[in-house]
Amino acid sequence: MLRNNAKLLTFILCFLILQTACSQNKPGKVKPAAERFSVYQPILKDKKIALVANQASLVGSDHLVDFLLSKKMNLTKIFSPEHGFRGNADAGEKVKDGIDPKTNLPIVSLYGKHKKPYPDDFKDVDMVVFDLQDVGVRFYTYLSTLHYMMEACTENKISLLVLDRPNPNAHYIDGPVLESDCKSFVGLHPVPIVYGMTIGEYALMINGEKWLKNGIQCQLTVIPCENWSRNSRYELSVKPSPNLPNYQSIQLYPSLCFFEGTVVSAGRGTDFPFQIYGHPKMREANFEFKPRSISGASRNPKFKGQICRGEDLRSINIDSFRLKKQLDLSFLLKAYSELKDSTEFFNPFFEKLAGTKLLRQQIIQGESENQIRKSWRENLDQFKLIRKKYLLYPENE
CATH class of the missing domain: 3.40.50.12170 (Uncharacterised protein PF07075, DUF1343)
Structure with a gap:
């Protein structure tokens, strides 16, 4: 009996020590x-x-x-x-x-x-x-x-x-x-x-x-902020701007904003901006939406009052998407492939968003996502060297 009690006390003591250590290592609340x-x-x-x-x-x-x-x-x-x-x-x-x-x-x-x-x-x-x-x-x-x-x-x-x-x-x-x-x-x-x-x-x-x-x-x-790291899944408590209403939209925004320089709607004028995309002439799609005027967010959206067909990205696992750590060009390439013969796909704003004239040319020439990515590599490596000098928080592990 004494031996069993001693084992139990040892177990409890080890558990309390481990719990204390974990609580000490637990990061504090993120403070902007x-x-x-x-x-x-x-x-x-x-x-x-x-x-x-x-x-x-x-x-x-x-x-x-x-x-x-x-x-x-x-x-x-x-x-x-x-x-x-x-x-x-x-x-x-x-x-x-x-x-x-x-x-x-x-x-x-x-x-x-x-x-x-x-x-x-x-x-x-x-x-x-x-x-x-x-x-x-x-x-x-x-x-x-x-x-x-x-x-x-x-x-x-x-x-x-x-x-x-x-x-x-x-x-x-x-x-x-x-x-x-x-x-x-x-x-x-x-x-x-x-x-x-x-x-x-x-x-x-x-x-x-x-x-x-x-x-x-x-x-x-x-x-600086306190207790924040680059790997953190940080959700905002308030919209940073009218058409980024939630975490899903903020994570998809870098990939879907290319559509602002095309004929495709990125969901402005709906309750799901930057979580859906589509166009009235897209046929290979099983999702429909109809943009409307929304005061303070999009008073005159693309295709106002028209039925658009496209893709609903609200159901994708955004944490898995986030783990890829890259832009997703598949949405843009897929839409271009379907609409290129029936529309003037790009508008002059596309180059300003992309920051280069090359991307439009690469898409028109039919280059793959991997080929496009390779063309970014050298400049990205040079930028990373510049960026490194100004970091206030540790790099990702």
């Missing part, structure tokens, strides 16, 4: 930089602050604007990116300046003709705080907003503080690297479509590689 107020509060103290923010700029359940005001920080202005401060404007829709009704702070839109702040925009500003949720894709325009804000801050001798946030697509690097003659607001820098960096790391790269006008460099500080 905005939640690390004690780290950046000394930097903001006694400063007149302008904030670049939108609906995803949260501290827990509170908006960063409200949080900073509650901490007696001196906010003087809000800058808003594409989709506006509250994130309810369509993609490409011009957003006007205004006043935030809750705080009476002036809002300056940085989308439309006014993409770069004017000198007058920095009146009563000592420092700009940048806090936008990126999704890790080159044609997501928040990167261009970051670029122009860095440039304007430098020219006007204003310091910039970037509050970093996790990138839900940071686990891989893929796609053609942007060529200089394909620059636009959906791609300003020589990076691949998926670049595997947080927006804070990206800001360091813009600065370090002297990509701002005339090689100027911003007075830049980046506050």
Whole structure:
């Protein structure tokens, strides 16, 4: 009996030791930089602050604007990116300046003709705080907003503080690297479509590689996230933009956004944007949808009111898809194969999204996905060497 009790006590003791060790090794809760107020509060103290923010700029359940005001920080202005401060404007829709009704702070839109702040925009500003949720894709325009804000801050001798946030697509690097003659607001820098960096790391790269006008460099500080790694499955608590409503859409977005440069619908004007695709003339499909006008997301989508046939990707295992760590070109190649003889498949926007004129040519010539990928390899390897210099978080194992 004593021997059995001793064995039982030994087992319990070993179990408790193992449980304690596991709890000690368990990573803590991921904290975006905005939640690390004690780290950046000394930097903001006694400063007149302008904030670049939108609906995803949260501290827990509170908006960063409200949080900073509650901490007696001196906010003087809000800058808003594409989709506006509250994130309810369509993609490409011009957003006007205004006043935030809750705080009476002036809002300056940085989308439309006014993409770069004017000198007058920095009146009563000592420092700009940048806090936008990126999704890790080159044609997501928040990167261009970051670029122009860095440039304007430098020219006007204003310091910039970037509050970093996790990138839900940071686990891989893929796609053609942007060529200089394909620059636009959906791609300003020589990076691949998926670049595997947080927006804070990206800001360091813009600065370090002297990509701002005339090689100027911003007075830049980046506050990192806490307890986040590139392999993390990080789900956002709020939409980063109107047509990325969930994790499925964010993971599929880098592959499906090519369709924005073609005749094919990527699901705008439905409840499932960037989770489905189709066209009225696609016949080899057993899924149908009809785009409609949706205020704040897509008021005038492709094929509004028409029945489109295509593919429903909502049911695919997104974690298995994620593990492939690459763009999926099969959707684009399949749609082109079916529609090439009945439509003008590409439009001029395709090159801006792809960042190269070559991809369209490769698809028309019938190259396979593997052949297309091989053409990316050398430039991707060169980019990875550049990227490595600016990483704030460990590389994937």
